[in-house]
Amino acid sequence: MSTVEKIELEKQGGAVSVNGIAIDEASIREEAELHTDVDDPIAVARQSLAIRELLRQRAVELQLVGDNGDALDDAAVDRLLARDLSVPSATRADCQRYYEGHLARFRRNDIVYASHILFAVTGRVPLALLRHEAEAALGRVLAAPETFEGTAKEVSNCPSAGVGGSLGQLLRGDSVPEFELALFDTPDLGILPRLINTRFGFHIVRIDRRVEGEQLPFEAVEADIARFLGERVMHKAMQQYVSVLASRARIEGVDLGETNGPLVQ
Numbered sequence: 001m002s003t004v005e006k007i008e009l010e011k012q013g014g015a016v017s018v019n020g021i022a023i024d025e026a027s028i029r030e031e032a033e034l035h036t037d038v039d040d041p042i043a044v045a046r047q048s049l050a051i052r053e054l055l056r057q058r059a060v061e062l063q064l065v066g067d068n069g070d071a072l073d074d075a076a077v078d079r080l081l082a083r084d085l086s087v088p089s090a091t092r093a094d095c096q097r098y099y100e101g102h103l104a105r106f107r108r109n110d111i112v113y114a115s116h117i118l119f120a121v122t123g124r125v126p127l128a129l130l131r132h133e134a135e136a137a138l139g140r141v142l143a144a145p146e147t148f149e150g151t152a153k154e155v156s157n158c159p160s161a162g163v164g165g166s167l168g169q170l171l172r173g174d175s176v177p178e179f180e181l182a183l184f185d186t187p188d189l190g191i192l193p194r195l196i197n198t199r200f201g202f203h204i205v206r207i208d209r210r211v212e213g214e215q216l217p218f219e220a221v222e223a224d225i226a227r228f229l230g231e232r233v234m235h236k237a238m239q240q241y242v243s244v245l246a247s248r249a250r251i252e253g254v255d256l257g258e259t260n261g262p263l264v265q
Contacts, residue, residue, distance in 0.1 A: 016253035018053040046254045081170035090229035109213030115165040117204040120157035
């Protein structure tokens with residue numbers, strides 16, 4: 001491990017252990033490679049591994065897996081959650097309320113003409129520095145919107161830089177979900193006032209034009225809404241479940257007060 005990596009791990013609170021079971025630094029570094037799209041991959045890796053160890057120990061306690069030190073696989077997690085969690089299903093009334101409160105999400109053939117400036121995530125630039133550079137550029141183009149195309153040509157890491165950042169015509173489904181939400185879930189035009197964070201990096205987005213499509217009827221999307229609401233309830237139940245397990249455990253080197261690792265997504 002490099003000196004920089006050792007310093008970073010020390011900043012995060014030293015060794016991590018759950019009820020005396022240590023999580024080694026190599027595992028933390030390996031896990032961090034899976035979370036390069038967040039501000040602090042090391043912190044998320046420490047939390048994620050601590051959560052998995054908590055669940056593994058609970059599964060051993062319930063004799064759902066053997067106490068042989070092996071990692072907890074997805075099948076074992078499913079057995080554990082089936083044993084310990086009871087999550088209610090969304091009712092039709094729940095789905096109807098969600099639909100009526102989020103009509104903009106249930107449309108067809110909406111078209112957005114957009115442009116962006118991408119600050120791409122790479123292994124060469126620390127994520128915090130990349131975000132700082134993107135926020136500084138956002139501030140400049142918000143203050144002088146006429147500089148957007150020139151800034152895109154100068155600093156954007158997307159092939160669209162050659163045409164001033166233009167992405168042309170976009171439909172729902174053409175981009176990753178977090179980018180799509182920024183494009184379609186508001187009526188805004190012009191440069192959006194905040195960065196859009198995706199797996200690819202940080203985006204400064206300008207909405208150039210909107211063409212309205214048509215509203216989908218509730219019946220056409222009810223099943224999708226029920227599935228989404230079920231996943232949301234499960235996420236909340238998982239957060240609470242992990243918090244209960246953590247309150248009973250002796251945990252060192254990581255704070256699980258805000259449990260948000262991949263196992264509770």
